[in-house]
Amino acid sequence: MTVTKKINIKKPELLIPAGNLEKLHTAVLYGADAVYIGIAGLSLRAQSAEMSLADLADGVRKAHARNVKVYGAANTFARNADLEQARQIIPELTGIGLDALIVSDPGMIKLIRSIVPQLPIHLSTQANTTNAEAVRFWRDQGVRRIVLARELNLKEIGEIAAAVPEVELELFVHGAMCMAYSGRCYLSAFFNRRSANQGDCSQPCRWEYRLQEATRPAEPLLLEEDERYSYLLSSKDLCLIEHLPEIISSGVVSLKIEGRMKSSYYVAMVTRTYRQALDSLSQNPEGYHNNPQWMEELNKISNRGYTTGFAFAAEKINATNPDIKHIQTHEPAGTVLEYDASQKRILLDVRNHLAAGDELELLLPQETVKIHTGTMIDLNGDNLSAAHGGNRIYLPLDGEAPVGALVRKQVNCSGNHSL
Ligand code: SF4
Structure with missing residues (x-):
């Protein structure tokens, strides 16, 4: 507009x-x-x-x-x-x-x-x-x-x-x-003792529901607005x-x-x-x-x-x-722990699985910069073909990156992940 x-x-x-x-x-x-x-x-x-x-x-x-x-x-x-x-x-x-x-x-x-x-x-x-x-x-x-x-x-x-x-x-x-209305709801507390009114909602309004007649337990009716499910609470x-x-x-x-x-x-x-x-x-x-x-x-x-x-x-x-499900196209890959200016590389605290060749994006406060994982090096200086959550790895980067900057990876899927 x-x-x-x-x-x-x-x-x-x-x-x-x-x-x-x-x-x-x-x-x-x-x-x-x-x-x-x-x-x-x-x-x-x-x-x-x-x-x-x-x-x-x-x-x-x-x-x-x-x-x-x-x-x-x-x-x-x-x-x-x-x-x-x-x-x-x-x-x-x-x-x-x-x-x-x-x-x-x-x-x-x-x-x-x-x-x-x-x-x-x-x-x-x-x-x-x-x-x-x-x-x-x-x-x-x-x-x-x-x-x-x-x-x-x-x-x-x-x-x-x-x-x-x-x-x-x-x-x-x-x-x-x-x-x-204004978040006053008892659904989550009722279903699993996690009260929305105490900030612990498990979001059961987004679950799938079926209607069951008491004498026909084997014949539940799906509350359906289209072929997938009912969105009436979601x-x-x-x-x-x-x-x-x-x-x-x-x-x-x-x-x-x-x-x-x-x-x-x-x-x-x-x-x-x-x-x-x-x-x-x-x-x-x-x-x-x-x-x-x-x-x-x-x-x-x-x-x-x-x-x-x-x-x-x-x-x-x-x-x-x-x-x-949630729409999810990217997931966090890690957080920058330091920038090594002499070797032009970042030290990354890895959050999710990475494979050599994955294309990552560094999220700077003003812009997004592509990073290639062709060269992933661990703290001992060894080349890695993959890294996992909790690993710390070096990745090459020409420009500077602030401590705490996030790196993401494309995943191209939908799922139940909460990012
Ligand atoms: S998100 Fe859903 S379950 Fe949670 S308080 Fe709101 S309506 Fe209730």
Whole structure:
């Protein structure tokens, strides 16, 4: 899309998920303005996507050194017992230097305001804020920013921004879509005791279902919309990169990417792509056009097909996805551990199987560079015909590569991998 009319562009923040220190480093390297991180014991995410207070402090130091903000997610829906734990943890946040806390639960907001009143509060999307009066209500409780409900469209978002301009608005622009209203769902907890409301959803809404009449157990009926399966509970992933001018014009100040459980490869690709698009838009708003390469890059991370979600709809169920599996054309090959300038080579921490002759791509923050695996050398200096996850190998590279840069490999398949 080429933008012809004059648009009001105020460069928004690009907010990236960081489930651990490695992903924080990746987000910073590839262009995040801010990252969000689960705080162990307070977050609406599984433990694998939370950080201890020590790691959090380390992450904040590293991010601030690159002028990147850090928001701590404390968005659990607290039970009474959780409040006791929160009372222990919250005072320890003082001194870590977090830029804000993301919170869902009114009780937690009250607790945080009383213990660390200086810490800005962002209201999580789980709080399901859908109108201007609700925004005013939360403003009066001391909330600085609101992550709007994902069910709102851009017209409604623009109306809210105009009505309550003193409150910052944040919007999800990319990532997995949940079929439950603002993520409030019991399906996963019911099926396998992994509660979505505690950040541990196993996504059973994407499974295949059959209808069974009680006296005919051997004759289950497949709930089928076409020859493959029923998509009635299965959503495509959200992707709004082709609509950044409209989104920014609506008045949101922060564009949020979903996926604290996703891989460093996902973090790198989504951050780099949205960074390039936002920079292009702010540098030349009138001449802005979508670069087809951005969508091509986003198609190279595991996805379920993309949708614009609710951005342009009054109220609808998300478009369903004809591909039951993830679409996956590339997989992570490894991470750069060092660049050896004297020998013009990188040391790669290998993630997946590599064979001599595989064509790899090095993902630099600004560009993609091809690497050939004709010469793979191990730490003893021996030539290898193959390498496996956990190996460390040298690969030739003329230009420099930063530590933490990702390398990917084409796989040309669809599957259940989660990248
Ligand atoms: S099971 Fe599906 S609908 Fe329910 S919380 Fe998980 S992703 Fe959302």
